[in-house]
Amino acid sequence: MSLISCHNVGKSYGHKRALDQVSFELEAGQAVALVGPNGAGKTTLFSLLCGYICPSQGEIHILGHHPGSKALLGKVAALPQDARLDPNLTIESQLVLFAQLQGFNKQAALVECERVLNLVDLNEIAKHKPLALSHGMSKRVSIAQALIGSPQLVLLDEPTAGLDPANAKAIRELVRNQSHQTTFVISSHNLDELEKLCDKVLYLDKGILNQSISIKDNQAAHYLTLTMQECDTEALMTQLSHWPQVNSIKSNQHNEFVIRYNLMQDFELENQLFKLFSSQGWTYRTLQRGRTLEDKLFSNE
Numbered sequence: 262m263s264l265i266s267c268h269n270v271g272k273s274y275g276h277k278r279a280l281d282q283v284s285f286e287l288e289a290g291q292a293v294a295l296v297g298p299n300g301a302g303k304t305t306l307f308s309l310l311c312g313y314i315c316p317s318q319g320e321i322h323i324l325g326h327h328p329g330s331k332a333l334l335g336k337v338a339a340l341p342q343d344a345r346l347d348p349n350l351t352i353e354s355q356l357v358l359f360a361q362l363q364g365f366n367k368q369a370a371l372v373e374c375e376r377v378l379n380l381v382d383l384n385e386i387a388k389h390k391p392l393a394l395s396h397g398m399s400k401r402v403s404i405a406q407a408l409i410g411s412p413q414l415v416l417l418d419e420p421t422a423g424l425d426p427a428n429a430k431a432i433r434e435l436v437r438n439q440s441h442q443t444t445f446v447i448s449s450h451n452l453d454e455l456e457k458l459c460d461k462v463l464y465l466d467k468g469i470l471n472q473s474i475s476i477k478d479n480q481a482a483h484y485l486t487l488t489m490q491e492c493d494t495e496a497l498m499t500q501l502s503h504w505p506q507v508n509s510i511k512s513n514q515h516n517e518f519v520i521r522y523n524l525m526q527d528f529e530l531e532n533q534l535f536k537l538f539s540s541q542g543w544t545y546r547t548l549q550r551g552r553t554l555e556d557k558l559f560s561n562e
């Protein structure tokens with residue numbers, strides 16, 4: 262059974278069509294990125310999956326049930342974009358309360374609270390109230406709340422937006438560490454982050470599911486992404502375009518090149534590149550197999 266099944270899902274707000282005929286299936290175990298420009302419909306899709314709103318058309322099933330149904334209690338959790346903690350209760354009191362609402366008794370709820378705070382490395386703030394926390398800490402507490410009861414599916418809407426690098430890294434590590442038992446669907450504008458965390462990408466644009474791609478697809482075997490520190494861009498592109506194993510080379514942004522090649526033994530190409538850099542006195546920063554997620558989504562190849 263699919264973890265999530267969406268069939269021809271549409272959602273309108275009055276005359277505004279926010280989602281149009283969205284269909285996809287997701288299996289448990291693949292971390293999924295939900296990407297798209299502002300207003301593309303990501304939050305609407307999240308709200309539908311959580312059961313906060315109902316589709317105008319189509320069918321959604323999560324583990325075979327309608328979103329929001331009782332059978333999914335404790336199996337699906339979400340971190341909404343604008344999640345707020347209750348300012349009047351200590352972190353421990355509110356996490357215990359949420360655990361009790363999921364069916365934990367008081368004693369087990371306290372243990373569960375300690376467990377999830379430990380996951381986000383915030384046990385020391387259990388007795389604090391939300392106003393004493395930084396934005397990053399509050400976000401981590403909200404993620405801890407979403408992990409109560411070890412749900413099978415967790416939806417994270419922009420979990421690292423506005424966070425400093427240390428807090429964003431802590432959240433990425435948490436997602437990575439929990440991915441063996443929980444499937445995460447993550448909405449974010451940070452493509453680098455999604456590329457590191459996710460196996461699959463759903464790309465929404467103007468309410469339409471434009472692309473559904475696997476990050477670890479075997480196309481990666483025919484591309485190299487090269488970032489140079491210092492080089493003569495024109496000379497580099499001219500030289501490489503004459504190499505027989507290079508099908509194409511393009512530069513999407515300053516000093517970054519995507520090389521499409523036609524050989525299976527790419528190590529030869531890598532060696533040739535290093536020889537070229539050394540002979541020209543050029544320095545490179547990274548040479549990476551495959552293409553960046555940004556290039557896959559926006560290059561029309």
Ligand SMILES: Nc1ncnc2c1ncn2[C@@H]1O[C@H](COP(=O)(O)OP(=O)(O)OP(=O)(O)O)[C@@H](O)[C@H]1O
Binds near residue numbers: 277278298303
């Ligand atoms: N409650 C609502 N009433 C009317 N229109 C809405 C409502 N919620 C969303 N919309 C509209 O539906 C479209 C999709 O909005 P949504 O918030 O789902 O996009 P999003 O991809 O999450 O955007 P962002 O990246 O900016 O958060 C937008 O045009 C938005 O203005």
